[in-house]
Amino acid sequence: MARSLLAATFLAVTLSPFFVQQAIALGQEACITFQSSPGSFAIVGSNRRAAPIYLSPDEWPGVQLAAADFAADIRRVTEARPSLTNVTAVDIGSLRGTTPILIGTLGKSSLIDALVSNTGLDVSGIQGKWESFISRKVDNPFPGVESAYVIIGSDKRGTIFGVYDHSEQIGVSPWYWWADVPTTTRNQLFATPGGCQHGEPTVKYRGIFLNDEQPALQNWAFEKFTNGTGSEHFNSPFNRFFYVRLFELILRMKGNYLWPAMWGSAFNVDDPLNQFLADRYGVVMGTSHHEPMMRGTPNEFGIFSEGKWDYTTNSDNIKKYWVEGVERAKPFESLYTMGMRGFGDLPLSEETNIELLEQVIADQTKIFEDVFGDDVDISEVPQVWTLCECFVFGPDKEVEGYYEKGMRVPDYITLLWADDNWGNIRRYPTPSERSRKGGAGVYYHFDYVGDPRNYKWLTTTQLEKVHEQMSLAVDREATRVWIVNVGDMKPFEREIEYFLNIGWNSTRWTHTNVGDYISAWAQREFDVNAATASSISGIVGNLTRYNARRKPELLNATTFSLINYREADRVLADWDALVAASTRIYNQLGSSFKAAFFQLVHHPVIASANVGHLYVNAGLNNLRASQASQAANAYLERVNNFFDQDWEIEQQYHRLLDGKWNHFMSQTHLGYYYWQQPMANTLVQPPLVRISPRKQALPGPMRITVENSNGAWPGDNRNNCKDGYNCGEATLTLDNYDTIGSKYISISAGGPTQFTYTVAANVSWARISSTRGSVSAAGREPEQRIFLSVSDWSQLAPGRNVAKLTITANAPGQTPSIVSPTFVAIKNAAAPGFSGxxxxxxxxxxxxxxxxxxxxxxxxxxxxxxxxxxxxxxxxxxxxxxxxxxxxxxxxxxxxxxxxxxxxxxxxxxxxxxxxxxxxxxxxxxxxxxxxxxxxxxxxxxxxxxxxxxxxxxxxxxxxxxxxxxxxxxxxxxxxxxxxxxxxxxxxxxxxxxxxxxxxxxxxxxxxxxxxxxxxxxxx
Structure with a gap:
């Protein structure tokens, strides 16, 4: 269980709509301020000079890298350049006269160990802990040094996380490069004397999985990190220049684990420095659920081994292949995937049995014993078995099934339970399973390829859902390993960080403060005040709600009812309100923040809203065509415009910052025919319809449609009644407890001739929103709605009250066209005193x-x-x-x-x-x-x-x-x-x-x- 030794607070001084005075710390109380206070430590003081930073030369390389980033971050914020120096314990005298920042790891840094020895600093809260840190002001740490500010980690990543925590608080977002979040400049930076501290994280291994890398991530990486030629064997662009950017990002978010890109790639082969640099930075490497023993399978197997991927006939070659993978990974910090699946995330054959798979695990264990030798306890080598039906096709969804049918692995192997690929975790450890040494974890998805549809384009996951599911994982003690499939990574920036943040400290985030998290995130990313951040939180909450209730890839022309409960109207109104709210903030932000806000908030809002409009208008096109209404053509034109706008929005993203993120929105998302992504965006299904604009409908110039019906009048329509002919007029019914409170009639053109209309009722209680007007197929609006309601329910008799309406259309040179729908008002009454x-x-x-x-x-x-x-x-x-x-x-x-x-x-x-x-x-x-x-x-x-x-x-x-x-x-x-x-x-x-x-x-x-x-x- 995570424990933050200080509670989190988010404070902002409202000096202007877009200015935050207090440091933002996602996950704990801020220990950085921008003004001096009694006893505070000046990182950059009133003299605009930065405190020097010192480390021991025997410190971990990853800590050295993080400290260099911290120095750069201080300069980024204040323009003051701190010195960064290695100093040994015997050279401590060189610190005389300074007021330094000292960074290091207990038991690794001779500088920090000497400080603890000199001062008696209490480090018992982090001693021997996993990834824990403290920071604070220390008086007289060494002779001639009046005070220092120390950042001390319990281990390598504890120190790294302590350093990056301070970087975040001084105002450098983890996404400063990956989402272009700007840094607000400050004249001064101070640390509170008590500093910050954090105990062991909730989840031991917290990571992301790059997956489904085409067409976005791979093409982008080719453009930005290669000269057009990829790796030797697989032509992959995912080299060390790409990965070091990613390693830094993961660590800044308090993550520690990575499953690398795998389709058409092999992490260890694409660049021989990839795994070396991951370890140097401090990122634990793994391989995906179907790539055992640190080999990029199937890609590596086809190059570096022989025979088929079949353990019944080719086990000797497969074992040799695995031995080489373990030998290659042995010098580095790794978490090994165990077991065996088919090539390319496919199931093994139907004949595969539990005994064979248990033999696979036994042979893999023997490989560890041989490679690591007697000096290493194999149960201490991190291993994971993923119980995942991750590529859902055909009758074989086997891995979890093997476990449920009795297959078991050694107690020290982590059982990695999975969601259903759609964010719904299938299984948690039972009480009897929670005592296993290897524990359990969760494999989660923000992106997916497979049944019933791919979803890879935009963010479609509610943070509220993430919290509900992952907090259940915490409660059920599935906290050894968390890994989330993030596809191309962008555009899931916010969701990734939240997932990792829960894993870092689950006690901080509750079922009721997800909105607070987003507000704090918005303040950090866009330097806005609390009120504006709250507005952004509302935008994000609705964006993800609207996209999660049915993912854009699954939308069609009739997903939302076109005739009942005004559902499609309400959906589009909601999208329009969201676009308006996002646009207002986008327009008010300073120019330096627009690119980040566009990527993280505005683009998914306008792109999603546009697709929503496209599909609803396509449905209306089909419906009105079936009703012989010229409005069908207007809706067809709108659909074409929305389709074109989809491309323009994509290009707006790709042109951002001179094309920095070119390709990232190239994922197709319109016109799915089956689970797999369409090879090109297709306009819509069903086919759009064009009605003759010159020929008048048989019944005359006017078309009448009514709420709750697919029918149309005058004339015949299959939906007017059971037989579809000689049906009589439409009836609309309203009662006094109807939530919507009215019914509508739509009037549109049945041909090219403009006409005027009148609407009258034979009773006074029938309120008609408009009693006259004119309609033309060439008008700005394809149809006009007349709303019917009751002027005063108290004047109606209980039960049914019937009004007869007369709608008359007059077109030049034609006999008046008359439709006479019935309007029924039902007056009900709940029992006196009823409440509910x-x-x-x-x-x-x-x-x-x-x-x-x-x-x-x-x-x-x-x-x-x-x-x-x-x-x-x-x-x-x-x-x-x-x-x-x-x-x-x-x-x-x-x-x-x-x-x-x-x-x-x-x-x-x-x-x-x-x-x-x-x-x-x-x-x-x-x-x-x-x-x-x-x-x-x-x-x-x-x-x-x-x-x-x-x-x-x-x-x-x-x-x-x-x-x-x-x-x-x-x-x-x-x-x-x-x-x-x-x-x-x-x-x-x-x-x-x-x-x-x-x-x-x-x-x-x-x-x-x-x-x-x-x-x-x-x-x-």
Whole structure:
């Protein structure tokens, strides 16, 4: 468990909209200030001179490199140039008369060891710890030195992290190069006398995995780090010049582990200095889940070995190949992937059996014994076995299945559990598994190639989801290794750092302060005040929510309903509001911050919004064409414009900073035909439609469409009624508890002739938003909406109230065209004194966080996870526990509701509970459960995830273009019989932890098709 020895605070003095006075420290309290205070240490004082920096020459090379970066960072911030000098213990006299910064590692730096000996400085809090550090002002550390500021690490990376922590606080973002975050200049820098300190991190190995490197990262690296020619064997651009930039970034973010790029690359072969430099910088190297024994397989195997990758027929050559990999990696700090998979992340053959794979592990263990010799305890060599179905195709999803069927590996090998490639962790250690010496970890994804679709283009992961899943990993003690697949790395900058930050100190970040993290991040990156940072936090939160509820690669023309709940309208309005908010901040930022803000916030906002508009307008094009409306052509033109704009936005990114990030947005993302990326952006599916602009529709110049219908009037349309002809006029129904509060009629052109129209009603209570107007196919708007509502519900009689409307179109030289829809207003009344949600439009829709009552049992209660999920938030039982509650005995959520109807008057209602996607994370033998009850009926034990068809597979309903992983929701539907109109209470009780509920929908007969479900019902 991580422990920050000081709590984190984020303070800002609001001097102007874009000026932060206080240092920002993500993860702990700041110990850097920009003004002197009593007892503070001057890093750069009022004389504009920088304190000299000293290290011992016997210090780790990685610490020397970090110290050089720190000196450069001080100069970057203040323009003062600190000296950087190596000094031995015998030359300490050279420090006389200085006020230095002393950097070093306990037991490695003779300078620091001498200081501790001289001063009696208490270092017990970090002695012998993993990656821990302290910093503070020390008086009289050596003769002639009045005071010094020391940064001391428990080990190599402890010191490195202490140094880079100070770099961040003085104002240098880890992303200063990789995302062009500028540094605000300061005249002075001071350290508080108590300094900063941090104990052991939560997670021992915290890293990223570069993957799916084409077409973006690889092409960019070719352009920026080669002369056009890549490595000898694989023509890879990922050489030492690329990797040293990455090593520095990882360490600045308090990460320590890397799975390198692998497709068409081999880290150790592409540049012989790659692994040497990783170790020199202090980054632990590994290889991906399907590249055992530090070999880049399959690439290296095809060059440096013989025969097939088949252990049953070619084990001698494969073992020799592995021996060479271990011998090559032995001098360096490495974490070895164990086991064996097929070539290129494919499964092994169906005939592969557990006994063979256990023999593979045994042979790999023997290789370690032979290479490392008797002086090394093999159980101390870091090893990991990834239980991952990472490339999801065909019937074989084998690795986790092997474990579930009984395969075991030595106790000291870390079990690396994986998510489902979509951010939903499949399994956590059970209590009996938590005592293993090697522990457990998590392989997570921000990027993926495979079923049901690739997602590689933009950020689509909610930080709220990351926290919910990774905090569960902490609670279940899966904290030995965390690795996240980051694809090309950009544009997942913020998500990467948050993932690593939780791994560095999970106690700092909670379910309720994700927004605080983003605000602090925004202050650090853009030097904005707290109010502006809060606005940026809201933008980021909504950006990731909108992209996570269905990834852009999975969108189509009818994802969001075009006719029900104004869903598509609301989605586009949300995107437009987000673009406006982001644009306002972008325009107000100083020029030096625009490039960073564009990359990290603005580009994904405008690019995502543009795609959202493209697909909705494509849907409207198809719909209006089927309705014989000239509006189809206007929507076609808009789609073409959005398609062109997609390219322009991409080019805007590529032209940034004279093309520094050229290629990074070249990932195709429009027009998927199956799981794999399209070879080119394709306009849309289904095909767009053009309607004749010269020929008038058969029924006349006017087309009428109405809310909640795909039909059109006058004339025939297959959606006007069951038969599709002689259907009669449209009917629109509104009740007084309908959340939206109105219904609309759209009027558009049926041909090239302009016409005028009038709208009248035969009753006074029918409020009509506009009673006259004109329509032309050539007009600025393709259609006009007329909104119908009730002027005064109190004047209506209970029950049905019917109004007849008359819409008359007059076109030159033509007989008037008349349509007469019916408008029905239903007045309902909940029982006096009722308090709760009330049925509107035949449905009760409730956000899970809005319970009428909730109970606590044994300190456990349902708590809101703000911002998580598709619409508002989620709720989950906290704190988490291993033990189940008996059905109905756990903490309960109660929702009071009032219904006027049942489905077709049958006495039946359906209750749909929408859950965050989840797995039986304690194995199928102990499936996740919660309790569900209506009124006084017996509690129903709900198991939302059915058992697997075979070990290691995915549950029914997971996959496919419209499965619950694609829809980012897991629905559970229950039917209740014998329900009378009136007041009722729905009860949800906790049985297990790890359940997250987002929304509840109760259908009383009026539920309409939509993606996100009805808006929340009115609560009285």
């Amino acid at each position: 949600f009330v049925e509107g439009a035949g449905v009760i829709s409730i956000e899970a966080a809005h319970a009428t009552r909730k109970s606590e049992v044994e300190g456990n209660a349902w708590q809101e996870l703000p911002g998580l999920g598709r619409t508002l938030s989620g709720v989950t039982p906290l704190p988490r526990r291993d033990e189940k509650f008996a059905a109905g005995s756990g903490p309960t959520l109660e929702y009071d509701f009032f219904n006027f109807n049942t489905i077709s008057g049958s006495g039946n209602v359906t209750v749909t509970v929408l859950l965050s996607p989840l797995f039986n994370v304690a194995s199928d033998a102990s499936p996740l459960e919660f309790g569900l009850a209506l009124d006084a009926q017996a509690v129903q034990t709900v198991r939302p995830i059915p058992p697997l068809t075979k070990p290691g597979d995915f549950p029914p309903g997971w996959g496919g273009e419209f499965g619950w992983v694609a829809n980012s929701i897991t629905p559970y539907v229950a039917t209740y019989n014998g329900i009378e109109p009136g007041a009722h209470t729905l009860k949800i009780s906790a049985i297990d932890s790890a359940i997250v509920i987002q929304k509840i929908i109760i259908d009383t007969g009026g539920l309409l098709t939509s993606y996100l479900g009805p808006p929340e019902s009115i609560r009285v």
